[in-house]
Amino acid sequence: MKFYQNLLKAFAFTIFAISISCTKEAPELVDEQELITTVRLAIKGPNNSLQVVEWKMDNSNTNSIQLTPETEYEVTISIWDESDPLDIENITDEVKLEADEHQFFYEFSGVNVVLKTATTDVLDSQNNPLYVVSSWNTGAKGQGTVQVFLIHDPTTKTSTNRAGFGGATDVQVSFDIRIE
Amino acid sequence: MQGRVIDLHDGTPIYGAILRIESTGQFAQTNEDGIYQFKNVCSEEFRLIITHSECQTIERRIQLNTNQSVDFELEHHINTLEEIVLSEKQKGNVNKSVAEARLTTTQIDQYSSQSLANALGSIPGVTSLKTGNAIAKPMIHGMYGSRVGIVAEGIRLQDQEWGADHAPTVDLNAFESVQLVKGASALKYGGDTAGGVIILNPFNPLPRDSLYGKTRLTGSSNGRGGALSSQWILTRGTGFFFSGQLTAKRFGDFISPNYMLTNTGLKEGNFNFKIGRTKVVKGWEFIYSRFQNETGILRAAHIGNIQDLLRALQSNTPLVEGPFSYAIDAPKQQGVHHSIQAKIYNRFSEQNKWKIDYNYQRNQRKEFDIRRGGRADLPALDLQLQTHSILGSIQKKLGFDWSFEWGINGYFQDNYSNPDTGVKRLIPDYLKYQWGSFLTGKYEPNNLGSFEWGLRMDQVYWDVQKYYSLKDWTNRGYNRLFPDFEKVFLSTQLLTQPKFQFTTLSAHSGFSYQLSQVLKSTAAYILSQRSPNAAELFSDGLHHSLATIEFGNLTLEKETSHKFLVSFSSEINPFSFSFEPYLARIHNYIYIAPKEVQQTIRGAFPVWEYNATEALLWGFDIQGTLNISPQFDFNVKTSFVRIKDLFQNQPVISIPPLQTNQILSYIFPKNEVRIEIENQFVASQSFFPDFNVVVSTLEEGKVVDQLVDFSTPPKAYSVYNLNISLPLRITPTLSGNIRFMIQNVTQTSYRDYLNRMRFYSDEIGRNGTIQLILNH
Numbered sequence: 019m020k021f022y023q024n025l026l027k028a029f030a031f032t033i034f035a036i037s038i039s040c041t042k043e044a045p046e047l048v049d050e051q052e053l054i055t056t057v058r059l060a061i062k063g064p065n066n067s068l069q070v071v072e073w074k075m076d077n078s079n080t081n082s083i084q085l086t087p088e089t090e091y092e093v094t095i096s097i098w099d100e101s102d103p104l105d106i107e108n109i110t111d112e113v114k115l116e117a118d119e120h121q122f123f124y125e126f127s128g129v130n131v132v133l134k135t136a137t138t139d140v141l142d143s144q145n146n147p148l149y150v151v152s153s154w155n156t157g158a159k160g161q162g163t164v165q166v167f168l169i170h171d172p173t174t175k176t177s178t179n180r181a182g183f184g185g186a187t188d189v190q191v192s193f194d195i196r197i198e
Numbered sequence: 199m200q201g202r203v204i205d206l207h208d209g210t211p212i213y214g215a216i217l218r219i220e221s222t223g224q225f226a227q228t229n230e231d232g233i234y235q236f237k238n239v240c241s242e243e244f245r246l247i248i249t250h251s252e253c254q255t256i257e258r259r260i261q262l263n264t265n266q267s268v269d270f271e272l273e274h275h276i277n278t279l280e281e282i283v284l285s286e287k288q289k290g291n292v293n294k295s296v297a298e299a300r301l302t303t304t305q306i307d308q309y310s311s312q313s314l315a316n317a318l319g320s321i322p323g324v325t326s327l328k329t330g331n332a333i334a335k336p337m338i339h340g341m342y343g344s345r346v347g348i349v350a351e352g353i354r355l356q357d358q359e360w361g362a363d364h365a366p367t368v369d370l371n372a373f374e375s376v377q378l379v380k381g382a383s384a385l386k387y388g389g390d391t392a393g394g395v396i397i398l399n400p401f402n403p404l405p406r407d408s409l410y411g412k413t414r415l416t417g418s419s420n421g422r423g424g425a426l427s428s429q430w431i432l433t434r435g436t437g438f439f440f441s442g443q444l445t446a447k448r449f450g451d452f453i454s455p456n457y458m459l460t461n462t463g464l465k466e467g468n469f470n471f472k473i474g475r476t477k478v479v480k481g482w483e484f485i486y487s488r489f490q491n492e493t494g495i496l497r498a499a500h501i502g503n504i505q506d507l508l509r510a511l512q513s514n515t516p517l518v519e520g521p522f523s524y525a526i527d528a529p530k531q532q533g534v535h536h537s538i539q540a541k542i543y544n545r546f547s548e549q550n551k552w553k554i555d556y557n558y559q560r561n562q563r564k565e566f567d568i569r570r571g572g573r574a575d576l577p578a579l580d581l582q583l584q585t586h587s588i589l590g591s592i593q594k595k596l597g598f599d600w601s602f603e604w605g606i607n608g609y610f611q612d613n614y615s616n617p618d619t620g621v622k623r624l625i626p627d628y629l630k631y632q633w634g635s636f637l638t639g640k641y642e643p644n645n646l647g648s649f650e651w652g653l654r655m656d657q658v659y660w661d662v663q664k665y666y667s668l669k670d671w672t673n674r675g676y677n678r679l680f681p682d683f684e685k686v687f688l689s690t691q692l693l694t695q696p697k698f699q700f701t702t703l704s705a706h707s708g709f710s711y712q713l714s715q716v717l718k719s720t721a722a723y724i725l726s727q728r729s730p731n732a733a734e735l736f737s738d739g740l741h742h743s744l745a746t747i748e749f750g751n752l753t754l755e756k757e758t759s760h761k762f763l764v765s766f767s768s769e770i771n772p773f774s775f776s777f778e779p780y781l782a783r784i785h786n787y788i789y790i791a792p793k794e795v796q797q798t799i800r801g802a803f804p805v806w807e808y809n810a811t812e813a814l815l816w817g818f819d820i821q822g823t824l825n826i827s828p829q830f831d832f833n834v835k836t837s838f839v840r841i842k843d844l845f846q847n848q849p850v851i852s853i854p855p856l857q858t859n860q861i862l863s864y865i866f867p868k869n870e871v872r873i874e875i876e877n878q879f880v881a882s883q884s885f886f887p888d889f890n891v892v893v894s895t896l897e898e899g900k901v902v903d904q905l906v907d908f909s910t911p912p913k914a915y916s917v918y919n920l921n922i923s924l925p926l927r928i929t930p931t932l933s934g935n936i937r938f939m940i941q942n943v944t945q946t947s948y949r950d951y952l953n954r955m956r957f958y959s960d961e962i963g964r965n966g967t968i969q970l971i972l973n974h
Contacts, residue, residue: 051620
C-alpha cells in the first residue's frame with residue numbers, strides 16, 4: 019500500500035514537472051527558397067526601343083504590352099524573388115542551370131503573334147530552346163492576352179502548346195497585349 | 199441446457215472445461231468442439247462455475263427460460279496469473295454495449311505485407327482513406343483522423359493523424375489481435391473519437407519455460423516485392439519474459455491493369471523488443487519499438503496548379519509513366535516512429551488492482567516534393583512530434599456483478615517544424631498539455647444482460663508560435679479577434695503566439711440484453727467532445743497532389759457528437775446475422791471545403807479552409823453467414839453511411855459509398871485445404887457535394903472556360919479475389935500455413951472515391967501472392 023502511495027506521488031510529480039519545465043524558443047522565420055514574386059518581360063523592338071512589363075505577386079495590376087503590327091520583337095523573361103527588398107534573388111539563373119528540367123513558354127489569344135527562339139536563347143542538352151530569350155513576330159492589329167508559363171519537368175520539350183508540354187506549372191501569369 | 203466454451207482470444211473451442219451448477223452440484227464437461235450439455239436442469243436461476251486447468255475460472259448467474267443455449271468465453275493460457283485477466287489488454291470486449299469487431303489471426307496473417315487500414319477493411323463499417331496504394335488511414339462510419347483513435351500496447355498512438363495523406367505509423371505484425379470499437383466507448387483511451395477506436399493487443403506471455411514465435415514470409419507479383427516478419431518470445435516459469443520482433447517490407451512500382459504506377463514503391467523496417475515479469479500479484483513490462491518507412495507517391499500526381507489538374511482529369515492515363523523501378527524518388531514521404539514504454543501493475547487486494555503506464559513517442563515525418571535547384575533532397579515538410587503520456591488507473595470489483603475503473607491520463611506534446619525546409623510551415627511549433635480523468639462502471643447481474651456507463655473529462659491547453667503573413671492575418675480579421683496573440687511584427691510577416699484552452703466532456707451509457715433464445719441486442723448512447731486538432735486550427739500551406747492551398751481556422755470550437763448505436767444479432771442454425779444501425783448528430787462538425795479561387799503567380803488555386811457546421815450522420819452495418827454444409831460457408835457484409843451538412847443542406851465530402859463484400863468458402867474435410875472466393879462491390883457515391891471550379895484555358899488561340907470536375911465520384915466497381923490456404927504440420931512444435939492469394943483476378947480497371955490518387959490513375963491490377971506462415 020505504501021508502494022502504491024509513493025507511485026501516486028511520483029505520478030503527480032511527473033505531470034507537474036512536465037507542465038512547468040517547458041517553454042519553447044521563438045521559431046525561426048522560414049526563408050522561402052523557391053518563392054517567385056515577380057515575372058518581368060523586357061521587350062526590345064525596332065531601333066532598340068525597350069518596354070518592360072511586370073507581374074508582381076502583391077500587386078497584380080500589370081501594364082499591358084504595346085506592340086506594332088508586322089514587327090519583330092526580342093523578349094527576355096526574368097523571374098525574381100523580391101520578398102525581401104534587401105535580398106532580391108534572380109531565379110532565372112537557377113532555371114537556366116536546370117534547362118533540361120524546365121521550359122518557359124508563351125501562349126497568345128486574340129492576337130496574331132508567332133513565337134520563335136532567338137539567337138541568344140538558352141538551349142538545353144538536346145538543343146531545345148528554353149525561350150528565355152524569344153522572338154515575337156506580330157501580325158495584324160488586335161487586342162488580346164499572352165499567358166506566360168514556366169513549366170517544371172515537362173514530359174516533352176518540343177510541344178507547340180502548353181497542354182502538350184505536360185509537367186507541373188511553376189509560373190502562369192497573363193498580360194494584356196495591344197497591337198496597334 | 200447446452201452451449202459452447204471457447205477461447206476468448208481466437209474463438210477456438212476449449213476441451214475439458216468443467217461446468218458446475220453451484221446449488222445442485224450437477225456438472226458437465228466440454229468435448230473436443232467445446233460443447234457441453236446439462237440434462238434435466240430443474241431450477242430456473244442458479245450460479246454456474248466454469249473451470250479449466252489452463253484457464254481462469256469464471257462464475258456466471260444464469261437465468262433459464264426453456265432448453266436454452268448459453269456460450270462462454272474463457273481466457274486461455276492463464277492459470278496461475280489471475281490478475282492478467284483484470285488487465286484490459288485481452289479482456290475481451292472493451293464494451294459490451296457497443297458492437298465490437300475483431301480481426302482474427304488469419305486476417306492479420308493475410309495482411310502481413312499490407313497496412314493496418316487495409317486489414318481493417320474486412321470489417322463492415324470500416325473503409326480507408328487512401329493516397330495511392332500504400333498510404334491508407336482507417337475510416338470508421340465515414341470518420342477518420344482525429345475521430346478514430348489507435349491504441350497500441352494500451353496507449354494512444356501519437357502521430358500526425360490529422361493529415362489526410364498520412365498512414366498510422368504502426369506495424370500490424372507486432373500484435374496478436376486487433377479489436378475495433380465503433381464509437382467513443384473506450385473512455386479510458388480518450389473521449390474524442392466519435393468514429394471509433396482500434397485497439398492493438400500484443401501476445402500474452404505464459405508463465406512456463408518456453409521459446410516460441412511466429413514467422414510470416416510474403417511475396418507478391420504486383421510491386422515485385424514482399425515482406426518478412428518474425429517474432430520470438432522467451433518465457434520463464436518465474437514469470438520473466440523477453441520478446442523481439444522484426445519486420446521488413448520492400449516493394450517497387452505497382453502496376454494497374456493498363457499502365458505502370460511510376461514511383462509508388464515503398465520500404466519499411468520495424469522492430470520492437472519487450473522485457474517484463476508477470477507474477478501473481480504484480481508485474482512490469484518495458485517496451486521499445488521503432489517503425490520506419492519510406493513511401494513513394496505517384497509521380498504524375500505532383501502538379502502545379504488547377505489547370506494541371508484539369509489536364510490530369512482529361513487524360514485517361516497518368517501523364518508521367520516510366521519503366522518498373524524499385525527507386526523511390528520525390529514526391530515521397532518518410533516516417534520514423536519511436537516508442538518507449540514502461541508499465542507496472544499491482545493487485546493490492548483480492549478485488550482491486552492499480553496500474554500505471556508511461557510512454558514516450560517520437561514521430562518524425564518528412565515529405566519531399568519535386569523542387570528546383572537540386573532541392574529535391576531537402577524535405578519540404580519536416581516535423582517532429584514528441585509526446586509523453588501517462589495513464590494510471592484503479593480497477594475495483596464489488597461482488598461478481600459490479601466492476602469499476604477510475605483513472606487519470608496526462609499528455610504533454612511538443613511539435614517542432616524544421617525551418618530549414620525553405621517552405622512555409624504547414625503545421626506550426628506548439629506545446630500541448632492535456633489531462634483527463636475517467637470513471638467507468640459495469641453491472642452484469644446474469645448472463646442475460648449487462649449495463650455499462652462511463653464519464654470522462656479532459657482539458658487541453660495549446661501554446662503555439664506561428665508566423666502569419668500580415669495580409670492573411672488582417673484579411674481573416676484575426677487582428678480584431680485575437681490582438682493578444684500578436685508578438686513580433688516583421689516587414690510582411692507577423693509572429694503570433696496563439697493560446698487556447700478547451701474543456702471536453704464525454705459520456706457513455708448502454709446495455710446488452712438477450713431478447714430471446716436466439717436474439718441478442720445492444721444499445722448505447724455516446725456523447726463525445728473533441729477539441730480541434732493542429733491542422734484544423736493552424737494549417738497553412740500548399741498541397742501538390744490536389745493543387746490546393748489549405749488554411750486552418752482559429753475561430754473553431756470543440757466538436758460535440760451525440761451518437762446512438764443499436765445492434766441485433768441472431769444465430770438460428772445454419773444462419774447467423776447481425777444488424778447494427780446508428781445515428782449521430784454532430785454540433786460544430788469540423789470539415790474542410792473550398793472557399794475561393796486564389797490567383798497566384800503559379801496560376802489559379804482553390805483555397806480550402808476548415809470550418810464548422812451542424813452534421814447529421816446515419817447508417818448501418820450488416821453481416822450474415824450461412825453454413826450451407828459443414829464444408830460450405832457463405833458470408834456477406836454490407837455497410838452504408840451518410841453524412842449531411844445541415845447548414846449548407848448538402849452532403850459532406852469523402853464519405854464512403856455503399857459497399858458489399860461476399861465470401862464463399864469451402865474446406866476439404868480430409869486435408870483442411872480452404873478455398874475462398876471473394877467479391878467486393880463498391881457502389882458509386884451519389885451523395886456528394888459539388889465543389890467544382892471553372893477555369894479559363896487557351897485552345898488554339900481562344901479562351902475557353904472549362905469545368906474542373908474533382909467532385910464527381912468514380913463509377914461503381916466489383917473486384918474478385920481468390921484465396922487458397924493449406925495447413926502445414928511439419929513437427930509437433932512446427933506448424934503453419936501456405937497461402938496463395940490472387941487479388942483483382944479479372945484485372946478490373948477501377949477508381950475509388952476515397953483514394954486521393956483517383957484523379958491521376960486506376961487502382962492496382964491483378965496481384966498474386968504466396969505466403970508462408972510458421973508457428974514455431
